[in-house]
């Protein structure tokens with residue numbers, strides 16, 4: 001497996017507190033079969049976190065330490081550098097001034113927005129990135145409220161080349177959260193391109209991929225699981241064009257509850273007439 005969304009660099013953003021915690025996370029990933037990790041510390045995020053986010057020198061030093069450790073301990077595992085770039089409403093009108101870091105120096109950039117962003121605003125940001133020559137990957141697409149009633153927006157984004165990433169943890173969450181409902185709906189319609197862990201630590205956001213891999217395998221087959229956890233991330237890291245899913249289904253419009261009510265009344269009326 002390849003995990004392309006991973007807050008692994010210690011003491012940077014809201015990822016692990018210590019190097020020991022980061023190394024334990026790497027072990028978990030390795031034991032689950034992950035052989036490539038892209039470390040994606042937050043970039044341009046409005047939260048202050050630990051205050052080191054923008055300090056590239058410190059971040060690169062920590063990244064190199066981790067890479068050396070991985071090369072020594074797990075010779076068949078690779079660590080690459082990317083970022084999760086946050087775009088605020090203000091950034092959308094001056095995108096060329098936003099600090100970017102692509103995924104292992106490819107054209108692909110992992111991008112996030114605030115969760116309640118209107119679709120039109122998100123669309124503007126993603127189109128702006130494409131106009132600047134980037135290939136956006138929408139991070140944890142299932143967290144955005146705008147996809148609750150308008151899943152069709154995802155189709156439009158994908159037609160323009162935006163990749164859709166869902167988080168493994170939200171797919172298999174034991175709680176019935178809107179994120180889980182949306183993630184499963186996206187999977188059902190073949191609208192997901194990549195599944196990654198969005199791992200942050202060992203407690204609240206573990207880098208757990210196995211349960212989601214098993215879920216996708218059981219529900220959609222081994223080939224689909226391989227496509228989402230391995231094939232597509234590999235194509236992306238090779239800076240090639242990721243092909244769209246074959247079984248992509250256009251989401252149906254949400255059924256208007258008013259019409260269900262009217263249909264029930266009519267059916268009851270007919271039934272009453274027939275039985276009287």
Ligand SMILES: [Fe+2]
Nearest residue numbers: 005007084198
């Ligand atoms: Fe993230």
